[in-house]
Amino acid sequence: MKILLVEDHPELAKSIASYLTQEHYICEVAPTFDEAREKLALFTYDCVLLDIMLPDGNGISLLKLLRKDGVESSVIIISAQNALDFKLTGLSEGADDYITKPFPLPELHARIKAIMRRRSVHKNNIITFQDITADLESLECRVNGKLLNLTRKETNLLLYFINNKGRMLTRQAIAAHLWGDYTDNLDSVDFVYQHVKNLRKKITDAGGKDYISTVYGFGYKLNAADS
Amino acid sequence: MKLNYRYTIAYAVITFFVLSIGFAIVYAALSRSVTQATIGKLEHLNAVVAAQLKSGRDYTGDPSRANVQISRASFDSTNHGSTAQIRDEWNAALQSEVSTIRLTTYAVVGGQPYRITSKAAVVEPSDVYLTGLVLVFAWTFVFLLALVVILSEVISWYILKPFNNTLRGIQLFQLSQKNTIDLHPSRTAEFNVLNEFLVRMTAQAQSDYQGLKEFSENASHELQTPIASIKAKIELLIDSELTEKQLLLLTGMHDELERLAKINQSLTLLAKLEHYESGPEVRTDLSQLVRTTEAAFADLAEMKGIRTVEQIADDVHVSFDESLAQLLLNNLFSNAIRHNLPGGEIQLQLSATELVLANTGHAPSAPVSELFGRFKKGNASLDSIGIGLAIVKRISELYGHRITYTYEDGWHRIRLAFAPEQT
Numbered sequence: 001m002k003i004l005l006v007e008d009h010p011e012l013a014k015s016i017a018s019y020l021t022q023e024h025y026i027c028e029v030a031p032t033f034d035e036a037r038e039k040l041a042l043f044t045y046d047c048v049l050l051d052i053m054l055p056d057g058n059g060i061s062l063l064k065l066l067r068k069d070g071v072e073s074s075v076i077i078i079s080a081q082n083a084l085d086f087k088l089t090g091l092s093e094g095a096d097d098y099i100t101k102p103f104p105l106p107e108l109h110a111r112i113k114a115i116m117r118r119r120s121v122h123k124n125n126i127i128t129f130q131d132i133t134a135d136l137e138s139l140e141c142r143v144n145g146k147l148l149n150l151t152r153k154e155t156n157l158l159l160y161f162i163n164n165k166g167r168m169l170t171r172q173a174i175a176a177h178l179w180g181d182y183t184d185n186l187d188s189v190d191f192v193y194q195h196v197k198n199l200r201k202k203i204t205d206a207g208g209k210d211y212i213s214t215v216y217g218f219g220y221k222l223n224a225a226d227s
Numbered sequence: 228m229k230l231n232y233r234y235t236i237a238y239a240v241i242t243f244f245v246l247s248i249g250f251a252i253v254y255a256a257l258s259r260s261v262t263q264a265t266i267g268k269l270e271h272l273n274a275v276v277a278a279q280l281k282s283g284r285d286y287t288g289d290p291s292r293a294n295v296q297i298s299r300a301s302f303d304s305t306n307h308g309s310t311a312q313i314r315d316e317w318n319a320a321l322q323s324e325v326s327t328i329r330l331t332t333y334a335v336v337g338g339q340p341y342r343i344t345s346k347a348a349v350v351e352p353s354d355v356y357l358t359g360l361v362l363v364f365a366w367t368f369v370f371l372l373a374l375v376v377i378l379s380e381v382i383s384w385y386i387l388k389p390f391n392n393t394l395r396g397i398q399l400f401q402l403s404q405k406n407t408i409d410l411h412p413s414r415t416a417e418f419n420v421l422n423e424f425l426v427r428m429t430a431q432a433q434s435d436y437q438g439l440k441e442f443s444e445n446a447s448h449e450l451q452t453p454i455a456s457i458k459a460k461i462e463l464l465i466d467s468e469l470t471e472k473q474l475l476l477l478t479g480m481h482d483e484l485e486r487l488a489k490i491n492q493s494l495t496l497l498a499k500l501e502h503y504e505s506g507p508e509v510r511t512d513l514s515q516l517v518r519t520t521e522a523a524f525a526d527l528a529e530m531k532g533i534r535t536v537e538q539i540a541d542d543v544h545v546s547f548d549e550s551l552a553q554l555l556l557n558n559l560f561s562n563a564i565r566h567n568l569p570g571g572e573i574q575l576q577l578s579a580t581e582l583v584l585a586n587t588g589h590a591p592s593a594p595v596s597e598l599f600g601r602f603k604k605g606n607a608s609l610d611s612i613g614i615g616l617a618i619v620k621r622i623s624e625l626y627g628h629r630i631t632y633t634y635e636d637g638w639h640r641i642r643l644a645f646a647p648e649q650t
Contacts, residue, residue, distance in 0.1 A: 009452045015459035022466075080451035082496055084550055102455035102488045105462050153526060168465045172485050179523075194530045218465070218478040 001116065002026045004045040006036040006062070007078070008055050016049070019105045025112075033057030040066060045073045047112055050095070052079040063094050074115045078103070104173030106164040113163055129162045130224065131208055143208035153178055154199045161212065161222040170219040196220055231383035238375050242368060250364045257356060261349060262328065266311050269330035269345045273309075276343050277334035300333060300342040308333075318348050325349075389413030393422055400429060402436045403504060436502070443498035446491075454488045493614040500551075500621045511547040514539055517577050520556040524564060533567050533586075537575040545645050546626050555622045558615040559584050559641060566639065574638075585640040595632050 003025050007013040013029045020027040028045075030036035033056045040048070048066070052059040063075055077098040092098040096115050099108060117136065125137040134141045139155050141148045150158065160177050161169070171192045178195065196212065204210050213221050276295050279286045286292055309332040316327040325348040332343050392411050400408045408429040410422040461481050465474065517539055528535055545552075563573050563586040571587035591598065599620040616632070619641075623630040627646035632639070 009456055012452055012456035012459060015456060015463055019459065019463060080449075080455075082492065082499065084496060084499070084554060100492075101451040102458045102484075105459055151526070168462070170462070170465075170481060172481075173462075191527050191530050215474065215478075218474060218481070 001047070002043070002045045003028070003047045003049060003112070004036065004039055004043075004073075005029045005049045006031075006033075006054065006059065007049070007051045008032065008053075009051075016105065016108070019109070020112075023109055031055075033059075033062055036062060037065065040071055040073075041069075046116065047074045047076065049108075049112075050075055050077050052077060052081060067094050074119055076108075076111055076115065078108070104170060104176060106160070106167055106169055106173050107177055110160055110163050110177060127159070127162055129165055129222070130211065132158070132162070132203070132211075134159055134162065143203055143206040146206045148202050148206055150199070150202060153195055154202070157195055157199055161220070165222045166224065168215060168219055168221050174219065230387065231379040234383070235375055235379045238379075239372055242371050242375075246364050246368050246371075250360060254357070254360060257360075262313065265328050265347050265349050266330060269311075269328060269347055270309070270332070272345045273330060273332040273334075273343045276345070277332070277336075277341075280334060280336045280341060280343075294347060295343060295345045298342050298344075300340045302340055313349070316346075321348060386415070389415060389418045390421075393418065393425065397425065401504070402432060403502070404433075407433070439498075440502055443495055443502075446495060446498075450491050451488065454484060454491070458484050458488070490614070493618065497614065497618055497621060500618065500625065503625060508546060509548050510544045511549045511552045513543045513545050513547070513552065513577060513582065514541050516549070516552055516556060517575070517582070520553070520560055521575065524560045527561075527564050528573065531564060531567060532570040533564060533573055534571075535573045535575060539575070539577045540579060543577055543579055545628070547622075551622050551625070555619050558619050562586075562615055563639075580645055582643040582645075583640060584643075585638050587637055588639050590637075591634055591639070595634050598632055599630075 001024075003020060005013055005016055005020075005027055007016065007029065008031045010031065013031065017027045017029055028039065028043075030039050033054045036048075036050075036054075039045075050059045050063060054062075059077065059079070063077075066073070066075070075095045077092055077095045078101060079098065080101045082100060096118075097111050099111055125135055127134050127136065131144045132141065134155070136159070139152075141150055141155060141158055156178060157174065160174065174192045174196075178192070196214075200210055200212050211222050211224070213223055215221060272291065272295065275291060276286075276297065279289075279291070280297070309330060312329040312331075313326060314329075315324050317323075318325040318327065327346050327348050329344055329346045334341050334343055389411060390413075392413075396408055396410045408426055410426060413419055413422070458481065461477055461484070465477055465481075469477070521535065521537060525535070547555075563584055566588045567573065567586050568588060573587075574583070574585040576583040599616050620630055623643060629644040629646075631642045631644075633642070634640070
């Protein structure tokens with residue numbers, strides 16, 4: 001899967017690119033409007049991560065140009081603008097999603113995955129991790145074929161863990177993922193603990209192994225059982 | 228009150244006083260001249276009578292004697308000269324009390340002094356002329372006033388036209404508009420000075436506004452990107468092999484960074500709201516929005532064991548931009564949950580006129596009136612930024628809604644009274 005990252009801040013671009021490479025994406029970086037335009041004219045990308053403020057232009061006008069040229073790539077806007085700006089001014093028009101800086105890298109990964117899944121022609125709706133399977137269409141999760149009785153948030157949480165398996169997930173990242181816009185002013189990190197606890201209990205109750213490990217004071221990680 | 232009305236009123240008052248004084252002068256002069264004219268006639272009569280006496284003939288029964296009395300007088304009384312007396316007397320000829328002038332003169336006929344007293348009825352101005360005079364002055368006043376009212380409308384329309392244009396220009400002016408304020412030049416020096424001043428002032432305000440706006444936008448961008456970069460690096464670092472001590476240090480950094488990002492976001496949001504001008508009349512279905520927000524926070528409330536009692540009226544449409552209303556409700560709900568006691572309660576009431584959100588909680592340590600300020604926290608121990616209520620207040624003000632916060636008997640109560648409908 002090929003991704004073009006349009007971001008003028010070199011350090012941030014390097015970090016995102018390095019993260020996405022670890023997640024087995026092919027990630028190219030374009031630090032300027034012109035370079036991005038050139039790359040998009042020459043190559044095809046599955047997804048474009050687009051910063052709005054570029055040294056030589058505006059990401060939104062690039063997005064409009066892309067759509068005019070018939071470029072079909074998914075576009076996620078990554079911007080320092082507030083979520084409110086997007087809603088009040090319709091900034092994200094034409095984009096598939098937007099994410100505001102600073103964002104947890106796993107969240108970006110989750111958004112990319114969600115968009116890719118929406119666009120893929122032959123959908124594989126089942127994702128599997130060890131003895132856990134999750135149906136992305138019906139949102140049913142099973143452990144060894146046994147249906148788990150999960151709330152919507154718990155399902156969401158489990159999918160987030162599976163999508164970012166083997167990675168450390170901070171409480172803030174989990175909270176941002178679960179509550180989205182509602183977390184703006186909320187120390188919901190305390191509530192993450194409860195949700196994770198409930199999820200672990202439901203999995204072990206259904207006879208599954210407890211793959212989730214706690215990193216005290218920081219977050220959680222979904223480990224492969226034997227590691 | 229319009230400027231020309233004030234002029235008109237001032238002019239009317241002045242006219243009234245001038246006319247009143249004029250009336251008094253005319254009245255006094257008239258009254259005096261009537262008396263003087265009568266006295267003149269009587270002096271003539273007395274002189275005629277004195278001449279008759281000197282001629283020695285008998286004029287008794289002559290028409291000139293009808294109103295004349297003649298009597299002998301002592302010698303020293305002749306030194307008095309003539310005296311005129313005015314008093315009300317019964318006049319048999321007119322059959323009424325009439326103001327009468329008596330003129331007494333002295334004449335010496337054949338060594339014998341005589342006192343000659345003649346009298347005449349005077350019609351005083353007070354009786355007949357007064358009404359006429361008042362009418363004349365009243366009509367003059369009315370005529371003048373009418374003239375002033377009409378002329379002041381016409382003249383002020385003409386003279387104040389540039390001023391009214393300027394006023395309209397100011398009313399239409401908005402800080403966020405691109406071009407400068409639109410004012411027409413005038414022939415009046417003062418108005419030109421005013422216009423020049425206004426153009427200069429508004430241009431300055433516009434450039435300040437633009438600068439501030441750009442600053443807040445740039446600050447947001449310039450700060451958020453490095454923060455995002457550092458955060459990303461910490462997240463990458465955390466996935467490598469680390470000792471527990473290193474992990475704890477990174478955790479601390481990460482948490483502080485998170486906090487920094489939130490403060491920055493809130494401040495730029497607040498700056499954005501300070502400059503935000505709500506578009507044309509937008510309305511939001513609060514009934515719907517309050518229900519969905521309540522549902523979104525339900526799991527958080529449940530985890531803290533908080534009971535929610537709600538009373539939501541249907542179809543409450545209030546002037547709000549939906550995303551701003553959402554932000555306001557998010558802040559209120561998260562506050563109500565965060566500052567609540569474990570096992571506490573939230574009361575939620577939405578009616579057509581107000582939204583009341585009450586929650587149980589500890590007494591605030593700062594006066595409640597200060598809690599709408601920035602970085603004011605009711606409870607210092609809690610890990611919050613203390614900017615949420617400032618945002619809530621700003622959003623309410625944008626749409627003219629009134630928000631109040633009270634604390635009473637263990638209940639924090641936020642009341643949002645909607646601005647009355649404009650029709």
